[in-house]
Amino acid sequence: MDLEMNLNAPHSMGTTIIGVTYNGGVVLGADSRTSTGMYVANRASDKITQLTDNVYVCRSGSAADSQIVSDYVRYFLHQHTIQLGQSATSKVAANLIRLLSYNNKNMLETGLIVGGWDKYEGGKIYAIPLGGTLIEQPFAIGGSGSSYLYGFFDQAWKEGMTKEEAEVRFVL
Numbered sequence: 583m584d585l586e587m588n589l590n591a592p593h594s595m596g597t598t599i600i601g602v603t604y605n606g607g608v609v610l611g612a613d614s615r616t617s618t619g620m621y622v623a624n625r626a627s628d629k630i631t632q633l634t635d636n637v638y639v640c641r642s643g644s645a646a647d648s649q650i651v652s653d654y655v656r657y658f659l660h661q662h663t664i665q666l667g668q669s670a671t672s673k674v675a676a677n678l679i680r681l682l683s684y685n686n687k688n689m690l691e692t693g694l695i696v697g698g699w700d701k702y703e704g705g706k707i708y709a710i711p712l713g714g715t716l717i718e719q720p721f722a723i724g725g726s727g728s729s730y731l732y733g734f735f736d737q738a739w740k741e742g743m744t745k746e747e748a749e750v751r752f753v754l
Contacts, residue, residue: 613629
């Protein structure tokens with residue numbers, strides 16, 4: 583086995599998804615590349631999925647797993663809206679994803695970030711990593727490329743940012 587590293591060789595950073603709260607809402611971001619190992623299968627995939635009018639999910643890991651979880655949750659949230667006559671909160675959406683992820687943790691390989699706004703709690707970000715834990719945070723980073731960003735986010739995120747500050751610092 584060759585233990586020598588070629589520092590100039592291309593390296594894959596995989597998926598990176600983010601969710602950031604600001605004063606009045608949330609900003610979500612994701613890269614657009616779908617890879618299978620070192621091969622880029624799609625250069626323009628959409629890793630942010632709308633669940634309701636005011637709640638979205640960022641998907642990482644197995645595309646098939648994250649898509650089916652998103653589809654089920656979107657269906658359940660639609661039923662919720664019909665039965666209760668009002669849109670579900672981002673917390674309800676995150677808890678549905680948590681339940682599906684936790685109850686199927688031995689079969690799913692996906693990490694998700696739920697972000698949304700509702701009239702009760704404002705903008706919220708929830709991380710649901712592999713295994714189905716639910717973590718409410720002011721910002722969340724996921725995917726295999728996330729390890730490159732933790733220090734930057736710890737330093738750059740601040741309470742009470744405007745939408746423009748959040749977009750410029752973290753997404754653009």
